[in-house]
Amino acid sequence: MSPPTGYNSDTQMVAPVTHDDGIPMVTSSSPTAEHPPLTVDERVLPPNFYDDYLSDTAKRYLPSPIRKVIPLSRIPGILSVFAGLPAPETFPFQQLTMTVSHPDTANRHKSTTLSLEGDVLTDALQYSETGGIPRFVDWLCGLQERYHGRKPEGEGWTLSVGCGSQDVLSKAFTSLLDEGDSVLVEAPVYAGVIPIFALLKCHAAEVCTDASGILADDLEHVLQNWPKDKRRPKLLYTAPYGCNPTGASATLERRLKVLQLARKHNFLILEDDPYFYLYYGDTPRPPSYFQLEKEIAGPIGHVVRFDSFSKILSSGMRLGFVSGPTPIVNAINLVTSSSTLQPSSFSQAVAYSLLSHWGYDGFQQHVDHVAGVYRRKRDLFAAAMRRHLEGLAEWATPEAGMFVWFKLLLPPVPGSDEGDSEDVIVRRALKEKVLALPGTSFFTNGRTSAYVRASFSVLPEEQFDEAMRRLAAIVKDVREEAGRGTGSDLGVNVSRV
């Protein structure tokens, strides 16, 4: 899908926001002669704004004593016996070539061979830093400008590459959260972050979502009724496009409301957006939070954005990147300097030589193609669902990503009036050789759920129909058993043994 063409903030502007002693505030008034609209520069939150957000852990990190001295060895003419680097002539790799497809759908069958050599690469690898190869980072900053209208200059943000976006996310949580801190998470939530919150001993407050994203009313309710004995939430974790597991993409209206609340209550928005480029909805895509915070009057610097190449280049390559307020990204880099040191420059060089070969237009063609593939799969999968699950389940059709989240219409069980999909999936469906993930995995408290997450990315398309047929047969069985008057006993019989 094409990049957002610039959201017209004049006509849809929500309440403008002004500073008051550095504290961002939502007001209902429009800019006036005495209060002209602030420039982007003036709206950027100052670095010390983040002092209260950074965790004690982040503050304890020390830069590696050696790493700090590196620039000295770049002094021309210096005879350095300083670097603990191995002798490059002993290494066996001489050349790397790769065959890659053309980016566009029409010429997809054609291939190009790229060689990891040449001046571009020589330049690119001259320096390699904690946050990624500078040339690659520059290319990614250009990508953020193209897709989110954000430039690193004068906007107070920095980009850093990590070993996959889960790596960067985990480092961001480490940099932001102390034991006892609170976070807002959309529920259901990407299950991969639940162990991290548990590990950091945080209080995770769930915010309900539906097919249009976070329920702004529920978010407001949670914030207004925040328990006195808990710390105010530092951040909201959300996956706004093709959310894992719900498949939901947040609408513009919801995004604006969430951003407004973030500014009012001073929490950060951690925008985990691996499915951004897998948007295939019919209408133009809503802008990212990262874009909106710049386009909507008010302070800039509440959004930390996480991008991933896992869904569009290769999941095994493990490259992701974070774009966010510089003090937070610096803290993430410090965590890196004591752990992974830097993402593999090999992976970066492979990705960079492909991306710089394609250019931004080629990249656009590629992601259009990828979104087209998922759209076709979605269509086929949704058709199979309609054929078999009509009347047995409820769902919303996703407009991005690879997941359908559907509620099985099951008899009630103890603890859930809506029934429990876990037993259906784990015991029965497994026996019938069909596997999906039960909804319970996606709640921070592991509560009973009638929902199921199905992914249509890797199952061969010709098996969509059979998979849905098998699932439907099981749901029918369970419903029939309940209908035979065993009533709630059914729940007891089928509950986890």
Add this chain to the structure above:
Amino acid sequence: MSSNISAPKLAIPASLDRDEQIVEAVSASPMRKEYRTQKPNDNILPSAYYDRYLSATAKQCLPSPFPKALSLSRTPGMLSMSSGLPAPETFPFRGLSVTVSRPDTANRHESSQLEFGGDLLEEALQGSNTGGLPKFVDWLYGLQERYHRRRHDAEEEWSLSVGCGVQDLLSKAFTCLLNEGDSVLVEVPVYPGVIPNFRLLQCHIAEVTTDAEGVVIEDLERVLRTWPKHISMPKFLYTVPYGCNPTGASATLERRLRVLELAREFNFLILEDDPYFYLYYGGSPRPPSYFQLEKETPGSVGHVMRFDSFSKILSSGEYESHFNPPPTRDALIAVLGLRLGFVSGPTPIVAAMNRITSSSTVQPPGLTQAVTYALLNHWGYDGFQQHVDHIASVYSRKRDLFISAMQRHLTGLAEWSIPEAGMFVWFKLLLPPARGSDEGDSEDLIVRRALKENVLALPGTSFFTNGRASAYVRASFSVLPEEHFDEAMRRLAAVVREVRLEGGKSIGYGSTRRVTSRNEPGQHLRLTHHSLFGLFSLIICFPLAYIMTSHYNLVSPLG
């Protein structure tokens, strides 16, 4: 074991038939009683033993909910919609090929091209196991069997896991082992990359002295036997037993056996960080690793966690920017950072590390694993042996040249031991006393004066946990072109002479120091950093313009 071991160097060359070597060495040695186990002992520590070592974090870290579903999805005939993996047909990569040199010295100039696609590429591009690509991991198990005689089977409760470089694995191991307030033993001087990790985890660090033969046993024993009651006993010893960074020292067999004995007596683990293992070029056969020794000496097995790295033998990529003059284009390809390392150790600890991985890095990058595996599998274990033999000989030659340059210029001005592995020489400058150190302080000399003379080494203070003043200097002879060795030593010698002269003229060497008080407890680290900041101001006033505008294609004024 008796405590008065006085054995000559006893060692096993990795390249030779090791059974034969051991028998020979043991029969010729007064150590025979202590070190003769031919049948690996089977006194494996049970899983429950590690409960006392695992940190609260390791115990809390929940496994990711996905792997279970993933394993179910491999059931034959299963129609799985459970995997969140992307559609592989959308990935743009179709094939990869690497050109690599022959492993042996004689045919080094020849190269072969390895192409891979199909299953290996698919596995590389899509997600794989937390601990590494299965084929790659199997190859590495074979490597550990060959070099450390540790077999991976049901009886041996150890596992291997690949990570995003050794530092990544070390950091995960520390996280899995250390609670706030726990204690660790570190050899000093120590590889400084681990110090921020210990500070971060708020541990108590106990230093153990080392010399040219490794950890000084009397000191380790003293530290352990006089351990303060109010501090918890150390959970592990962190040591770099071959070509130690910074000292260049390789621990002798005798020292290793005594350290192992103490580890068993005091129940601490040995974290054997061994990136220079394959860079051993000593005159006598190499001593076995701790990982091997614990299996081959009587006593319990399961105290050793071994960390191996490819950074020194296949590709580094850690700090490419260090190269000055810059590497050629070919060399750049060579140093593309793979960032791959692997840990071998007790299964409960490795499993805890994998749980941390599943919430952070997820897995080491697939492409780099596949490329590495393609190369290693192509060479085979014998080819790998030829390759590391070649590398060791390159470092051996560099060492010889560097040491002779030192002898020419620094005799009488410095003291050193000759390294038998790795890339570092650690030498003590013979300086006039400075405040806080009767032996003088190399930091000012290196940071201010040597820099002005265009020669750079690392002052010893960086390698002490408390950043104390030190007369030592670490020099690395790996990347400076050999033809500059002499000039570098000449410049350094001139600086030392100058300082000694000033000291002789009693111009209070201490007065040239920016940092005057180094003795206040708790101040050391901060002061070190102040010094580093001072150092940065130097860069700013002195060569900033040049750095900013420099193109590495410029011919260095000295080259």
